[in-house]
Amino acid sequence: xxxxxxxxxxxxxxxxxxxxxxxxxxxxxxxxxxxxxxxxxxxxxxxxxxxxxxxxxxxxxxxxxxxxxx
Numbered sequence: 001x002x003x004x005x006x007x008x009x010x011x012x013x014x015x016x017x018x019x020x021x022x023x024x025x026x027x028x029x030x031x032x033x034x035x036x037x038x039x040x041x042x043x044x045x046x047x048x049x050x051x052x053x054x055x056x057x058x059x060x061x062x063x064x065x066x067x068x069x070x
Contacts, residue, residue: 007042034066
């Protein structure tokens with residue numbers, strides 16, 4: 001038996017539609033803003049935001065909490 005359309009993904013206790021993206025929530029830490037997950041035909045894919053290396057001695061995370069900048 002085939003499905004009529006793209007399948008949804010289950011992540012934790014929630015369901016996400018095909019092509020929907022979200023930041024996962026991991027208890028007790030809460031929402032992981034630096035990780036993005038998305039649903040592709042019933043399969044969940046997640047990736048951490050990639051950051052270029054900071055070229056200074058004391059980088060800070062001002063504008064983007066995931067990536068340090070000088």
